[in-house]
Amino acid sequence: MIKPFLAIGLLLGVLNTTTAVLPQVIKIGSDTSYAPYEWLDVDGTAKGFEVELTDAMCQHLGVKCVFVATDFDGLIPSLQSEKVDMLVSALAMTEKRQRQIAFSDKIFAVAPRLIAPKGADLQPTADSLRGKNVGVEQGTTQESYANAVWRNQGVNVIAYQNQHLVYEDLVAGRLDASLQDQVAGEEGFLKQEKGKDFAFTGPAINDTKYFGVGTGFGFRKxxxxxxxxxxQALIAIRADGTYQAIAAKYFDFDIYGG
Incomplete structure (x- = not known):
C-alpha cells in the first residue's frame, strides 16, 4: 500500500517532469533551403512543414520559437556552440549524429532518391553513375552515402553549400543527377517550373546505416x-489531429510512416 504523502510526492514528481521551466524564446537552427520542410518567404519569414509543426509545438508549450537560418553543415556546430537551442532541419537520426547530439522522437520518415533529366537511364548504383557528376548538399546524409558508396567507384560526387545551388547546376547541365530527400526533391524542385525537364530516376535508397530510421529534432546532449x-508536445499535436492537419497541407501520403 502506498502511503498518502508518498503518493502525493510521486504525483508531484511526475508533474515536475512534464512542466519543466523552458526558455521563453527558443532559437532554432534550420537550413531554410530545403522545401517543403523549411524555406524562407520573400519577407525572410521561415515557412514549411517542419516550421508549422514546430510553431504548433511551441504554442502548446507556451514559448516563442525563432528560426535562425543556418547552412546544413553548420547546424550541429551551431548547436554545440550554443548559438541555437535546438535543430529543426529534416535531420536523419543516424548513428554518427547520435554520437554528437541528442534527438527527439521521430518526426517523420522518408528516403533519398536521384533526380536527373527526363529520359536519363540512371540508377542509384556506382556502375550506373560511374563518370557522372552527382550533386549533394554539404553535411547531409546524402553526401555521406555518396562519398562512402560511390566516390571510390569512379562517381564524381560534388558537394554544395545548400540545396538551391545543387538544383541550379542541375538545370545548367553541370550535373548529371542530384541526390536528395525524395519529398524535398519532388515538392521543392520537380513540381516547380525549374524542374519541369527533370524526373526521379531509379528507386529510393533505403540504407539505415547512412539514413537512419527517420528524422528528429536535434538537441544538445x-x-x-x-x-x-x-x-510531449509532439504526442499532444498528434493526438489532437494538429500534426495530421499540417501534414495534409504539404503531402498526399502519410509522411510520419510506420
Missing part, C-alpha cells in the same frame, strides 16, 4: 528537459 518537452 544533456538538454533533457527541452527535448522531453518537445516529445
Amino acid at each position: 544533456g538538454d533533457d528537459e527541452l527535448r522531453e518537452a518537445f516529445n
Whole structure:
C-alpha cells in the first residue's frame, strides 16, 4: 500500500517532469533551403512543414520559437556552440549524429532518391553513375552515402553549400543527377517550373546505416528537459489531429510512416 504523502510526492514528481521551466524564446537552427520542410518567404519569414509543426509545438508549450537560418553543415556546430537551442532541419537520426547530439522522437520518415533529366537511364548504383557528376548538399546524409558508396567507384560526387545551388547546376547541365530527400526533391524542385525537364530516376535508397530510421529534432546532449518537452508536445499535436492537419497541407501520403 502506498502511503498518502508518498503518493502525493510521486504525483508531484511526475508533474515536475512534464512542466519543466523552458526558455521563453527558443532559437532554432534550420537550413531554410530545403522545401517543403523549411524555406524562407520573400519577407525572410521561415515557412514549411517542419516550421508549422514546430510553431504548433511551441504554442502548446507556451514559448516563442525563432528560426535562425543556418547552412546544413553548420547546424550541429551551431548547436554545440550554443548559438541555437535546438535543430529543426529534416535531420536523419543516424548513428554518427547520435554520437554528437541528442534527438527527439521521430518526426517523420522518408528516403533519398536521384533526380536527373527526363529520359536519363540512371540508377542509384556506382556502375550506373560511374563518370557522372552527382550533386549533394554539404553535411547531409546524402553526401555521406555518396562519398562512402560511390566516390571510390569512379562517381564524381560534388558537394554544395545548400540545396538551391545543387538544383541550379542541375538545370545548367553541370550535373548529371542530384541526390536528395525524395519529398524535398519532388515538392521543392520537380513540381516547380525549374524542374519541369527533370524526373526521379531509379528507386529510393533505403540504407539505415547512412539514413537512419527517420528524422528528429536535434538537441544538445544533456538538454533533457527541452527535448522531453518537445516529445510531449509532439504526442499532444498528434493526438489532437494538429500534426495530421499540417501534414495534409504539404503531402498526399502519410509522411510520419510506420
